[in-house]
Amino acid sequence: MVYEATSSAPVNIACIKYWGKRDTKLILPTNSSLSITLDQDHLRSTTTSRCDSSFEAGDRLWLNGKEEEIKEGGRLSVCIRELRAWRQEVEDKDANLPKLSSFPLRIASYNNFPTAAGLASSASGLAALVASLASLYSLPQSPSQLSIVARQGSGSACRSLFGGFVAWREGTDPAGSDSLAEEVAPREHWPDVHALICVVSDAKKGTSSTSGMQKTVETSTLLQERLKIVPGRMDAISKAIKDKDFESFAKITMADSNSFHAVCLDTAPPIFYLNDVSRAIIAVVEELNRAAGRILAAYTFDAGPNAVIYTLEKDMPVVLGAINKFFPTAEEFEDPFKTGVKALPEGYNAGVVREGGWEKGAVKGLIHTRIGDGPRKLSAEESLLNEAGVPKTLA
Amino acid sequence: MVYEATSSAPVNIACIKYWGKRDTKLILPTNSSLSITLDQDHLRSTTTSRCDSSFEAGDRLWLNGKEEEIKEGGRLSVCIRELRAWRQEVEDKDANLPKLSSFPLRIASYNNFPTAAGLASSASGLAALVASLASLYSLPQSPSQLSIVARQGSGSACRSLFGGFVAWREGTDPAGSDSLAEEVAPREHWPDVHALICVVSDAKKGTSSTSGMQKTVETSTLLQERLKIVPGRMDAISKAIKDKDFESFAKITMADSNSFHAVCLDTAPPIFYLNDVSRAIIAVVEELNRAAGRILAAYTFDAGPNAVIYTLEKDMPVVLGAINKFFPTAEEFEDPFKTGVKALPEGYNAGVVREGGWEKGAVKGLIHTRIGDGPRKLSAEESLLNEAGVPKTLA
Numbered sequence: 028m029v030y031e032a033t034s035s036a037p038v039n040i041a042c043i044k045y046w047g048k049r050d051t052k053l054i055l056p057t058n059s060s061l062s063i064t065l066d067q068d069h070l071r072s073t074t075t076s077r078c079d080s081s082f083e084a085g086d087r088l089w090l091n092g093k094e095e096e097i098k099e100g101g102r103l104s105v106c107i108r109e110l111r112a113w114r115q116e117v118e119d120k121d122a123n124l125p126k127l128s129s130f131p132l133r134i135a136s137y138n139n140f141p142t143a144a145g146l147a148s149s150a151s152g153l154a155a156l157v158a159s160l161a162s163l164y165s166l167p168q169s170p171s172q173l174s175i176v177a178r179q180g181s182g183s184a185c186r187s188l189f190g191g192f193v194a195w196r197e198g199t200d201p202a203g204s205d206s207l208a209e210e211v212a213p214r215e216h217w218p219d220v221h222a223l224i225c226v227v228s229d230a231k232k233g234t235s236s237t238s239g240m241q242k243t244v245e246t247s248t249l250l251q252e253r254l255k256i257v258p259g260r261m262d263a264i265s266k267a268i269k270d271k272d273f274e275s276f277a278k279i280t281m282a283d284s285n286s287f288h289a290v291c292l293d294t295a296p297p298i299f300y301l302n303d304v305s306r307a308i309i310a311v312v313e314e315l316n317r318a319a320g321r322i323l324a325a326y327t328f329d330a331g332p333n334a335v336i337y338t339l340e341k342d343m344p345v346v347l348g349a350i351n352k353f354f355p356t357a358e359e360f361e362d363p364f365k366t367g368v369k370a371l372p373e374g375y376n377a378g379v380v381r382e383g384g385w386e387k388g389a390v391k392g393l394i395h396t397r398i399g400d401g402p403r404k405l406s407a408e409e410s411l412l413n414e415a416g417v418p419k420t421l422a
Numbered sequence: 423m424v425y426e427a428t429s430s431a432p433v434n435i436a437c438i439k440y441w442g443k444r445d446t447k448l449i450l451p452t453n454s455s456l457s458i459t460l461d462q463d464h465l466r467s468t469t470t471s472r473c474d475s476s477f478e479a480g481d482r483l484w485l486n487g488k489e490e491e492i493k494e495g496g497r498l499s500v501c502i503r504e505l506r507a508w509r510q511e512v513e514d515k516d517a518n519l520p521k522l523s524s525f526p527l528r529i530a531s532y533n534n535f536p537t538a539a540g541l542a543s544s545a546s547g548l549a550a551l552v553a554s555l556a557s558l559y560s561l562p563q564s565p566s567q568l569s570i571v572a573r574q575g576s577g578s579a580c581r582s583l584f585g586g587f588v589a590w591r592e593g594t595d596p597a598g599s600d601s602l603a604e605e606v607a608p609r610e611h612w613p614d615v616h617a618l619i620c621v622v623s624d625a626k627k628g629t630s631s632t633s634g635m636q637k638t639v640e641t642s643t644l645l646q647e648r649l650k651i652v653p654g655r656m657d658a659i660s661k662a663i664k665d666k667d668f669e670s671f672a673k674i675t676m677a678d679s680n681s682f683h684a685v686c687l688d689t690a691p692p693i694f695y696l697n698d699v700s701r702a703i704i705a706v707v708e709e710l711n712r713a714a715g716r717i718l719a720a721y722t723f724d725a726g727p728n729a730v731i732y733t734l735e736k737d738m739p740v741v742l743g744a745i746n747k748f749f750p751t752a753e754e755f756e757d758p759f760k761t762g763v764k765a766l767p768e769g770y771n772a773g774v775v776r777e778g779g780w781e782k783g784a785v786k787g788l789i790h791t792r793i794g795d796g797p798r799k800l801s802a803e804e805s806l807l808n809e810a811g812v813p814k815t816l817a
Binding site: 248249251252253256278281282285286288289290292293294295296297299301302303306309313 | 643644646647648651673676677680681683684685687688689690691692694696697698701704708
């Protein structure tokens with residue numbers, strides 16, 4: 028009997044940003060956040076978890092074919108320990124069940140997008156790990172309960188346990204029992220929300236978000252004000268999502284991205300994630316909205332220079348037209364939706380970016396995706412492990 | 423009898439930034455600010471004001487040889503009208519005085535630094551105008567009282583009516599009678615404060631400060647918090663200046679520059695003044711302070727990408743060494759102080775800027791100056807006007 032489960036989990040990109048922990052050990056945030064889950068058809072992490080009493084003692088894990096140490100007390104080990112404890116509870120209630128909680132684990136995880144794409148893979152990766160273990164162990168816990176475990180692996184991973192629009196409630200319990208993810212609306216509620224990821228080259232590696240956010244908590248004088256503003260934004264953006272009010276949704280998304288980067292700048296020493304190309308993308312989107320006379324696109328930036336532009340499917344051609352015009356990419360753009368390109372609206376002021384646009388490759392590549400569903404259970408055929416419990420890519 | 427006066431006035435660069443007006447007509451700020459006056463031996467505006475009953479009716483003004491219209495109700499006309507009214511008061515008290523207030527004016531102003539240097543010339547220019555008219559009219563008003571007039575011409579001009587360290591008190595009077603400049607300490611108190619201006623190329627013209635600051639007042643959610651923080655910073659930096667405590671002075675200066683640019687970013691649409699080169703200068707200075715184990719330099723940025731680095735005279739060689747190393751300038755650097763260059767401190771991590779440093783000309787040029795005195799009364803030989811009352815440069 029082979030005890031194994033393979034799951035995939037999505038990337039999520041926040042509209043209301045998570046920046047700052049009130050408890051660094053439990054990963055409890057200083058504010059609630061809200062994200063859109065992106066489509067796993069395009070971007071996903073896949074994880075296979077297997078347990079077997081015949082495995083040599085000790086758990087082992089491979090990430091993209093490379094073995095990673097599961098450090099005692101580290102974030103991976105905390106997640107595995109908690110899920111195993113829940114399995115133990117299940118076994119304690121039913122003596123007929125196999126004692127999977129006592130078997131060594133072999134876990135293989137794989138991201139279908141290159142690390143060089145600059146997309147945080149820890150969220151989708153941790154979510155896939157939690158989803159596959161929960162499936163292997165047949166755990167009765169809800170996605171929100173599982174999100175508490177994923178949160179301890181990598182904060183924003185908790186939001187990747189749901190599809191659609193997802194809130195991570197900061198909670199009040201010092202132990203973190205109510206700091207969890209919840210669905211605000213499923214993808215089916217507003218399926219025409221699309222995203223264009225602009226992968227921006229950066230000559231310099233920026234500050235890691237883990238160390239950066241705590242520097243902000245320690246030194247920013249403006250962060251406290253941001254924390255007072257976020258609850259109102261959470262309510263307002265949830266309402267905008269429920270009403271499918273793209274303009275309000277977009278305004279709040281852009282304002283919160285800018286507010287997040289503002290508190291980064293207000294950190295000592297200051298943290299910069301936006302570079303000149305990021306700034307130019309902001310200028311192009313702002314001008315697009317101005318010239319169109321309505322807000323048809325919203326930019327948002329995480330802890331790096333890459334832009335994510337949210338727009339409705341019907342408006343993607345004009346967004347693609349603008350980005351194409353000013354930022355010729357190094358890599359050829361393969362659009363899974365075969366979206367055409369539309370000319371800029373009349374009255375568009377091309378002077379918002381430097382004359383002649385940017386050199387080829389300032390934006391390395393584009394990824395067109397859309398709102399997506401939550402973790403998926405995959406078939407045994409998609410297992411990443413061979414018979415010996417070692418990644419197939421290594422065999 | 424020729425009634426004429428020529429004055430020069432200095433540039434000032436704020437350590438606590440002015441950003442936001444509570445009254446746009448009277449130019450009353452949303453917060454107090456504090457600046458260092460730079461040496462007129464290097465950077466100055468010079469203004470000659472002459473009045474003559476034989477001049478054709480109407481005032482005329484030339485800026486750098488080009489005639490500018492004095493718009494009725496405009497800022498220049500407000501300044502001239504207020505100073506003329508004070509002259510009128512003087513004449514009303516002494517019937518023997520010539521009725522200069524009734525004579526048409528001819529005013530010529532000249533900046534000794536190119537507009538392309540990206541230094542705001544409105545502050546020194548307005549201060550020189552006010553100083554020369556006050557001198558022409560033999561006004562009894564103090565520099566602080568004159569600063570109220572200069573403020574209405576161009577907010578930060580009020581600070582250029584003093585040398586040394588200067589505070590612009592926001593005041594509380596809705597009419598602006600207490601929104602004025604005051605000396606915090608004269609240059610002689612701490613004469614070894616030097617400044618290195620790094621003139622940074624920018625492909626794009628940024629938002630004007632006049633429109634930008636009001637956008638921030640209207641849309642930034644973080645500005646209110648900044649306004650609560652500034653009073654404490656004003657007190658702390660004044661104490662640091664009095665104690666000649668460079669480390670505290672530098673920390674507050676850098677924090678306030680970053681806080682100002684943070685509220686710009688928090689504006690809708692966001693305002694960016696710092697570009698990639700500005701960011702790199704920040705990184706170089708922060709690393710210099712870290713590697714030296716003490717804070718020996720402070721950067722500050724106004725509404726543009728140019729850096730002003732404050733340091734003590736003794737530390738300028740290492741600052742120059744760092745800037746020279748990473749930012750080879752397009753223009754040859756002529757140092758009036760013949761300061762040498764010192765190597766980077768041991769343990770300096772050159773990886774804070776992109777590999778190989780920046781291309782020649784990313785920083786166009788450097789200006790080395792220091793703390794300076796207030797407006798100067800110049801001799802008749804330095805008049806900018808010829809006998810006919812027209813700029814000599816036009817003759």
